[in-house]
Amino acid sequence: MTITVTKSAPAGTGPDASARRRSPRWRTLRAAKGAGFAAPFLLGFLFVFVVPVGYALYESLFSERSSGLGIGGRERVFVGFDNFSRGFEDGAFWLSIGRVLTFASIQIPVMLLLALTMALLLDTVATRTAHRYRLAFLVPYMIPGIVGTLMWMYLYSPRLGPITDVLDGLGISSNFFASEMLWVSMGNLLTWNGVGFNMLIIYGALRAVPREIFDAARVDGASEFRIAMSIKVPYVRGALVLTSMLSIIGMLQIFNEPLLFRQVAPETVTKSYTPIMFIYFQAFDSNDYGYAAALSIILAMLVGAVSFAFYKLTNRPQP
Amino acid sequence: MTLTEQDATTTVFRDRRRRRAQRRAAEDRDERPPGGRRPASSRVLVLVALALLTLYSVAPVWWLIVSVTKDQRDLLYSNGLWFAELNFLDNLDQVFTYNDGIFVRWMGNSLLYAGVGAAVCTLISVAAGYSLSRFSWPGRQAAMAAVIGSFLIPGAMLTLPLYLLFAEVGLVDSVWAVLIPTFISPFSVYLAKVYVDGAIPEEIIEAARIDGAGEVRIFFQIVARMMTTGSATVFLLSFVSNWNQFFLPLTMLRGEDKWTLSLGLYYWNAKRDEAGTDLTALVLTGALLSIIPLALFMIAMQRYWRTGVTLGSLK
Numbered sequence: 001m002t003i004t005v006t007k008s009a010p011a012g013t014g015p016d017a018s019a020r021r022r023s024p025r026w027r028t029l030r031a032a033k034g035a036g037f038a039a040p041f042l043l044g045f046l047f048v049f050v051v052p053v054g055y056a057l058y059e060s061l062f063s064e065r066s067s068g069l070g071i072g073g074r075e076r077v078f079v080g081f082d083n084f085s086r087g088f089e090d091g092a093f094w095l096s097i098g099r100v101l102t103f104a105s106i107q108i109p110v111m112l113l114l115a116l117t118m119a120l121l122l123d124t125v126a127t128r129t130a131h132r133y134r135l136a137f138l139v140p141y142m143i144p145g146i147v148g149t150l151m152w153m154y155l156y157s158p159r160l161g162p163i164t165d166v167l168d169g170l171g172i173s174s175n176f177f178a179s180e181m182l183w184v185s186m187g188n189l190l191t192w193n194g195v196g197f198n199m200l201i202i203y204g205a206l207r208a209v210p211r212e213i214f215d216a217a218r219v220d221g222a223s224e225f226r227i228a229m230s231i232k233v234p235y236v237r238g239a240l241v242l243t244s245m246l247s248i249i250g251m252l253q254i255f256n257e258p259l260l261f262r263q264v265a266p267e268t269v270t271k272s273y274t275p276i277m278f279i280y281f282q283a284f285d286s287n288d289y290g291y292a293a294a295l296s297i298i299l300a301m302l303v304g305a306v307s308f309a310f311y312k313l314t315n316r317p318q319p
Numbered sequence: 320m321t322l323t324e325q326d327a328t329t330t331v332f333r334d335r336r337r338r339r340a341q342r343r344a345a346e347d348r349d350e351r352p353p354g355g356r357r358p359a360s361s362r363v364l365v366l367v368a369l370a371l372l373t374l375y376s377v378a379p380v381w382w383l384i385v386s387v388t389k390d391q392r393d394l395l396y397s398n399g400l401w402f403a404e405l406n407f408l409d410n411l412d413q414v415f416t417y418n419d420g421i422f423v424r425w426m427g428n429s430l431l432y433a434g435v436g437a438a439v440c441t442l443i444s445v446a447a448g449y450s451l452s453r454f455s456w457p458g459r460q461a462a463m464a465a466v467i468g469s470f471l472i473p474g475a476m477l478t479l480p481l482y483l484l485f486a487e488v489g490l491v492d493s494v495w496a497v498l499i500p501t502f503i504s505p506f507s508v509y510l511a512k513v514y515v516d517g518a519i520p521e522e523i524i525e526a527a528r529i530d531g532a533g534e535v536r537i538f539f540q541i542v543a544r545m546m547t548t549g550s551a552t553v554f555l556l557s558f559v560s561n562w563n564q565f566f567l568p569l570t571m572l573r574g575e576d577k578w579t580l581s582l583g584l585y586y587w588n589a590k591r592d593e594a595g596t597d598l599t600a601l602v603l604t605g606a607l608l609s610i611i612p613l614a615l616f617m618i619a620m621q622r623y624w625r626t627g628v629t630l631g632s633l634k
Contacts, residue, residue, distance in 0.1 A: 033534040036534075038450035041446070114372075122369075140380075155379055303473060304471060307471035
């Protein structure tokens with residue numbers, strides 16, 4: 001919705017001014033000036049988004065091969081779309097995507113259920129009380145991801161952390177870094193870090209629902225629980241779809257947390273644990289930049305397609 | 320100050336207090352469901368659940384706060400959730416002096432990347448948002464589509480392509496390698512556009528034009544001033560995401576004098592058990608110190624980022 005040039009001249013302006021505003025040359029000039037405001041962004045966008053992707057596409061057509069007996073060093077060879085076909089056939093890469101998606105299918109519902117519970121609880125108490133608790137629930141969101149991960153790693157640590165001590169006291173021996181427990185440990189950490197943000201979105205959607213609906217239900221004798229389940233939850237379905245989509249996209253690019261866990265459990269958290277880790281180690285460990293570039297593009301296209309489908313499903317495009 | 324002036328001030332304060340009390344009473348009234356109060360048992364249940372969830376959210380941070388007051392031995396042997404012998408100042412001293420005070424350098428770098436990055440990003444985004452919202456120029460639709468399309472593709476997937484490009488033009492391992500990508504944020508542009516749509520009446524701009532103000536002057540003297548809330552939100556969200564970033568600096572930066580706090584802490588943690596010295600207390604204290612500026616900043620500016628999150632995600 002943009003009103004730009006056409007508008008009747010307000011009273012008091014001379015005919016001179018309105019004539020000038022109608023002239024096509026002046027209109028072009030204004031459009032140019034307007035575009036000028038967007039120019040820094042568009043230039044930067046070109047340099048930070050478009051060119052790198054183009055360059056990565058170009059780079060992915062090459063591969064580094066050691067020549068002969070490895071004496072002549074490594075040379076760059078044009079390999080066409082080999083890197084892409086290799087990527088599509090690379091079991092380890094697709095396994096990492098599958099691993100992350102499996103993990104997502106458990107962690108995200110748990111996190112969203114918790115966020116929904118928080119939002120519903122906040123909605124039942126007085127506004128002032130709710131604001132106080134909301135701030136408390138947002139504390140983890142204010143903590144940088146790396147710091148939060150470090151913190152939980154110490155909490156889990158059998159040497160330092162209080163959790164294993166408490167569990168020992170209850171007669172349960174635990175090792176949060178064992179291979180079968182690792183996903184649980186990481187899931188808890190991700191849930192802790194992300195639940196506040198999701199709560200905020202769901203709570204925002206909940207507050208936008210007209211209060212009269214709930215009042216009407218109460219007058220009809222519905223219990224608070226019934227109201228939450230039959231009225232509030234259906235009303236925030238949109239927010240739930242959105243948060244789950246954002247979470248899945250976020251999960252596909254998970255990197256920081258497993259990288260840190262790799263410090264304590266390198267045999268479980270392998271170099272191909274998650275897709276981004278796989279790409280990172282292909283580039284900086286195996287120095288296979290061409291292959292890493294190809295994998296980046298495959299993954300970006302995958303995520304882009306999923307996001308686009310989601311965007312089309314939930315939004316009508318509004319230019 | 321004369322007596323009457325003083326009286327006036329007190330009245331103003333009293334008025335304000337009374338109004339606040341009235342507002343609160345009104346809020347409480349709004350909240351009370353019609354048809355009688357809820358049974359006490361369900362209210363207690365709700366409060367217990369809220370308390371438990373608060374505990375879950377806050378307890379780890381409490382543990383961190385307690386831990387940074389302990390020395391190495393107490394960390395291992397004392398109760399993790401309560402204070403032992405106070406050793407906080409020693410830990411603080413160790414963090415700031417270890418390795419010639421590299422921590423201060425990291426903190427400065429983080430502030431630089433987050434602050435300068437967010438400031439430039441805000442300026443660029445507000446200008447672009449204004450342009451997309453209030454002007455029509457050829458290619459505007461395409462630009463808008465590019466903005467929306469690109470914030471659906473997450474940043475981590477662009478990092479490697481960006482690295483390859485920056486390696487080619489020689490920007491890798493420089494401050495610019497981290498700063499430049501933070502300048503350009505399609506999401507911020509989108510947010511700024513939404514704010515311009517809502518906050519700037521077309522009539523005001525038109526009036527300024529008729530009075531003969533140039534476009535640049537209109538932007539800086541009228542649009543920028545009316546966009547204070549929008550700009551603050553964009554700045555804040557950008558600042559927070561810059562402060563938290565890890566993958567980009569990890570990929571781009573080699574020399575530890577350019578590192579961010581997150582990167583430095585990651586490195587300290589990695590070599591924690593090496594070479595006899597236990598760096599645990601160092602990592603923990605550093606972690607707490609890196610939370611404090613951000614937490615204060617976010618609590619102070621709650622209003623802005625809350626609207627930003629809701630606005631950005633409810634599209």
